Amino acid sequence: MKKTLITLILIFFFVITSLPAHAETEKDDRSWQDETIYSIMVDRFFNANTNNDKEVNTLDPVAYNGGDFQGVIDKLDYLKEMGFTAIRLTSIFDNTAGGYHGYWVNDFYKPDEHFGSMKTFNKLVQEAHKRDMKVVIDFVTNNVSPEHPWVIDSSKQDWFHEKQEISNLEDQNEIENGWVNGLPDLNQDNPEVKAYLLDAAKWWINKTDIDGYSLPEVNHVPLSFWSDFSKEVKGEKKNFFLLGITSPNSAVDLKKYDAAGIDSLTDYQHSEDLRSVFAATNQTFGLLKEGKVQNPELQPQFFDNENTSRFTQDIVTNKHFPGARWKTALTYIYSTPGIPVVFYGSEIALNGGEIPDNRQPMNFRTEKELIDYITKLGELRNQLPSLTRGSxxxxxxxxxxxxxxxxxxxxxxxxxxxxxxxxxxxxxxxxxxxxxxxxxxxxxxxxxxxxxxxxxxxxxxxxxxxxxxxEKSGINLPLVGSLVVVYILFMIFILKIRKRRR
CATH class of the missing domain: 2.60.40.1180 (Golgi alpha-mannosidase II)
Structure with missing residues (x-):
């Protein structure tokens, strides 16, 4: 009987190993075009440490809501299971009171106290790397908070451009020198300003081992600065990634920023085209031309972000079911050249209009159908090289x-x-x-x-x-034959047991 049992085990092993292999093959060398990025506004994601809940009011859309670094750490497995291979965090630097979004920078060398300590941020990066996930953070170079110490320092008046609002978005000189939303505009042509920003950027890389920077209002800063910036920061870490976030409604020559060393650049026109095609049915895909850049496989494919209304709002306005539209939309950006950048909450079809309505808190207690679909898409994108590297x-x-x-x-x-x-x-x-x-x-x-x-x-x-x-599978004769043998041996095994009992 023991010999029969051993035979059965061997046959079972033969059956399992003769099953057809899965069609997909794992990528051996992951590059940035293989990544799938989940974009997070830290304050609005997940509150895991109430000890840093200062001035928090979840009922006020322009106040701190409590999200923190520990909250991101606690949800890394959630993101990993959905297939995301990188996270992007909007600005985490110390901000003036009320700067929940991170763009009123008060200190380039400190994380915002509402988000947690430098120690906790380092832990976040380490935990992400343990899961083979990369970390990209915003590095703000265009402006600072009106309350930044530099603003009232008489020796640093030439660190800023003269105060003037931008009235013509087609005038590049005005875009680079004008103030955005009343924020003091840094003069990157000043050698001291340039040196300070470059030193701070390199400091964060060496202090925390982050993998890339996203660069808000990249088109508001001179190309000469980006040429120096890209050389300096990429010299600190191999394969360091630069994602330029252009300002909406600005006409940008994307190829110039490519040449200056910015690896990837948001194209809001492409994003608008995506929204037009997928927010309703029966829309031609003809709008979705290849990007105006040299490396389309590195360009972000996104429907919305912290600067736009939510894509879900477009869908609802068209009186469609968000889940169905999001599924077809995400299938497209997961399977065409470019890097999918998914804004937090998209997996639950979070709705929202203009700022700050588009930055509502994440809700983790929701129906999982869309999450399961994204998980499957992420699995296939990570397994099939043709989806990220193919023609x-x-x-x-x-x-x-x-x-x-x-x-x-x-x-x-x-x-x-x-x-x-x-x-x-x-x-x-x-x-x-x-x-x-x-x-x-x-x-x-x-x-x-x-x-x-x-x-x-x-x-x-x-x-x-x-x-x-x-190849056509047809009838797998070895598999069928082995199953028949297993069945016969199993019946012999049962008969022997019965004889022994008699």
């Missing part, structure tokens, strides 16, 4: 239905997104995709076999599928 070719596009191909080395992915109001049937031929194979759906489990060198895709409305092209 991009649109195979079919009409009024909200799109099918496109990503190819990387020997992996081919076909992505089908139905953002229309009815089911769609699309036929692909062997000129578009190699014939006599099959498409295995990894998002919803669909399977499409080649029939006379054609593939018929049937996609329900509000549904998407991410297929991988594989």
């Amino acid at each position: 991009m070719e649109m195979l079919y596009e009409k009024n909200g239905m799109a099918v496109y191909k990503r190819v990387y080395q020997d992996e081919t992915a076909i992505i089908a997104i139905n953002n229309t109001s009815e089911s769609q049937n699309i036929t692909l031929n062997n000129e578009q995709i190699e014939g006599d194979k099959e498409l295995r759906g990894l998002l919803n489990g669909d399977l499409v076999r080649s029939n006379e060198n054609q593939y018929d895709l049937i996609i329900d409305r509000d549904e998407s599928e991410i297929y991988v092209l594989t």
Whole structure:
């Protein structure tokens, strides 16, 4: 009987190892184009340490709400499980009273006391790195708080541009020299100012081991400064990343900032196009052209951020169900060239209008359907190199239905997104995709076999599928045979037990 049991175990092992391998392959060398970033406004995310709840009023949208570094630490597993590989924190520097958002900087060398200590922030970075997650923080270079000590220091009057509001957003000189929202505008052409900002930027890298900076109002600062800044900070840590956050409604020549060493730059026009396409059904994908930059695979793909109204508001305004629209929208940015940057709360379709309504507190006690969907998308994006590194070719596009191909080395992915109001049937031929194979759906489990060198895709409305092209599976004879053997041996085993009992 013991020999029979051993035989059964061996056969079972043979069966398991003969199962077909998953189509996807792990990425061996992760680069920034492989990342998926979750963007957090610390004060509005999660309050885990009430000891730093000073001047907190959760009923006031322009007061501190209590979110802190410990809150981010406590939710790292939540983010990791959803597939996020990096977090971006809006400004964490010490701020003047009321600066919950972090943009009224009072001290470039201290974290805001409402968020926690430097020790806790270091722990945040360490805990993220333990989970193989990168950390990007805002580094504010354009302005300081009106209450910053420099403002009243007579020896530092030339550290600032003369006070003037910006009236013409097409005048680059005015944009670089004007004051934004009444905040004293730093003169980066002053060698002392430049040296101070560069030293502070390098200090944070060496003190905390962060992996990148996001740069608010990057287009309000001279390109000459960014050329020096990028060289200096990238010399402190290998693969250090710079994400430029442009100001909304400004016309920006993205390629100039590429040349100055900014790795990635927000394109609000592209974001507006994304919102237009996905906030309702039956909208052409034709608006979604490739970015105006040299490295589109590094550009942020985002629907909203701390400076815009929530994408959910667009959906609700169009009288659509947020969950369905968010699913198709996220499928697109997770599977096309670029880095998805998801603003906190998007996974629960958080709503909100203009500032500060767009910065409502995160709610972790909500329905999980969209979270589960994002988790699956994150899993596939992390496993399929073709989704982040592959070429991009649109195979079919009409009024909200799109099918496109990503190819990387020997992996081919076909992505089908139905953002229309009815089911769609699309036929692909062997000129578009190699014939006599099959498409295995990894998002919803669909399977499409080649029939006379054609593939018929049937996609329900509000549904998407991410297929991988594989050899036809057919009947797995070794698997079937081994299952039969296991069954026979199992029956022999049972009969022997019965004989012994007699």
